[in-house]
Amino acid sequence: MAAPTEQIDHGPPAPQEEEGGGDRATRRLLWFVLALLVVGAITLLGLLIWLLRPSPAAAPTAQGGYPIEVVTTIYGYGTEPGEVVRTPLGVAFDDAGNVWISNTGQSRVEEYTSDGGYIRTVGEEEGEGKLYAPYGIAVDTAGGKVYVADYAGRAVQVYSTEGGFVDHFPADDQKLDVFGPDGFSPYDVELVGGRIVVASNDGLYFFDDSGHVVARWGATFKGKNVRGVDIGMFNFPDAIAADPETGRIYVADTLNRRIVALGADGKWLWVSGVPDARGRIQGFWQLPRGMQVGPDGNLYVVDTFRYSAKGMGEGHLVVLSPEGELLSLFGRSGPTDGSFNFPEQLAAGPDGLWAVADRENHRVVIFRLLTPYPEPGDLEAPKYEGMVQRPQNVRATPPPEPAG
Numbered sequence: 001m002a003a004p005t006e007q008i009d010h011g012p013p014a015p016q017e018e019e020g021g022g023d024r025a026t027r028r029l030l031w032f033v034l035a036l037l038v039v040g041a042i043t044l045l046g047l048l049i050w051l052l053r054p055s056p057a058a059a060p061t062a063q064g065g066y067p068i069e070v071v072t073t074i075y076g077y078g079t080e081p082g083e084v085v086r087t088p089l090g091v092a093f094d095d096a097g098n099v100w101i102s103n104t105g106q107s108r109v110e111e112y113t114s115d116g117g118y119i120r121t122v123g124e125e126e127g128e129g130k131l132y133a134p135y136g137i138a139v140d141t142a143g144g145k146v147y148v149a150d151y152a153g154r155a156v157q158v159y160s161t162e163g164g165f166v167d168h169f170p171a172d173d174q175k176l177d178v179f180g181p182d183g184f185s186p187y188d189v190e191l192v193g194g195r196i197v198v199a200s201n202d203g204l205y206f207f208d209d210s211g212h213v214v215a216r217w218g219a220t221f222k223g224k225n226v227r228g229v230d231i232g233m234f235n236f237p238d239a240i241a242a243d244p245e246t247g248r249i250y251v252a253d254t255l256n257r258r259i260v261a262l263g264a265d266g267k268w269l270w271v272s273g274v275p276d277a278r279g280r281i282q283g284f285w286q287l288p289r290g291m292q293v294g295p296d297g298n299l300y301v302v303d304t305f306r307y308s309a310k311g312m313g314e315g316h317l318v319v320l321s322p323e324g325e326l327l328s329l330f331g332r333s334g335p336t337d338g339s340f341n342f343p344e345q346l347a348a349g350p351d352g353l354w355a356v357a358d359r360e361n362h363r364v365v366i367f368r369l370l371t372p373y374p375e376p377g378d379l380e381a382p383k384y385e386g387m388v389q390r391p392q393n394v395r396a397t398p399p400p401e402p403a404g
Helices: 021-051 380-384
Strands: 068-074 090-093 099-103 108-112 118-122 134-140 145-150 155-160 165-169 188-192 195-200 203-207 213-217 219-221 224-226 239-242 249-253 258-262 268-272 288-293 299-303 312-320 326-330 343-348 353-358 363-369
Touching: 090 134, 090 353, 099 134, 099 353, 099 363, 108 134, 145 188, 145 195, 188 239, 195 239, 249 288, 258 288, 258 299, 288 353, 299 343, 326 380
Parallel strands: 090 343, 134 188, 239 288, 288 343
Antiparallel strands: 068 363, 090 099, 099 108, 108 118, 134 145, 145 155, 155 165, 188 195, 195 203, 203 213, 219 224, 239 249, 249 258, 258 268, 288 299, 299 312, 312 326, 343 353, 353 363
């Protein structure tokens, strides 16, 4: 009889792997890898955005940035031919920030808000106050008057700030021989010490409130008014600007291609530029036709013929210190936003606004200036060296006492 076989206890049987368990493990691994890839992609995207962020040097207020930021461009109050701006020459702000435009090609002056909203038209109707070729404008908000230099009409027309005709200069009984052989052709008008100062062919004329000439700054020869190229003479000055802080009067002596600074007493302080010689431009200035004293006390000059496609370190707008030092040039030429085509007069208004009559673009551009301004370019700076003269003992006819 065979012995019974010993039974060996091996414990419970080994568990069997469930069907499909390997596939789930693979899927978990794939999800883990995908999550890592997503996190990596997000990290790389964030790094790329940080690397491509705008550089502070490219911001408008950074050194080397284009300093003109356009706020509004005024082309007129409609699209019909009679409603648009044509060849504007003059521009001025009132204390409320509204802008007055010499719409010269349409023979009228228009008032707009600083954001381009149309307010009113003056000088369009036939009869008293009719305008023909308006140029410079001065607004006396406190006195409620607007003065318009009409060079073709040979008069300064005066309106109320509400648009009504008030008066004209010179007065009807003013003897016209006071204006000399060239006659009276007003290009710009400014208020100085309560007097109305007008730039005409051969100098500056001071008027009282009645429209009579009480003084003139300019040269005479044998008792007659003359214009010319010598220090002390003017030759068709197109623009004047007064600094109320210092009493200085600056003149764009246009056809002499120079800028003149005069003290409140009529003394010639400095002259920047030289007249043409043998019919050719000899100095820095091309054709200065607009100017304005800025809030910083510097003088901003529009040089109409100073073409520049770049407009950085060169261009239509030239900034001078009160002593005639060249500080900056900018303002590119062309039809695009922030560019100019034969710009004319310039105005500074409240809240940091500026305006320029952009003649051949048939518009007025309202803008802000962003600092710091570009330095004069390597080609422009040397051209200005030696341009400033400081005359000794050259004085204009003393101005009248300020109006009471």
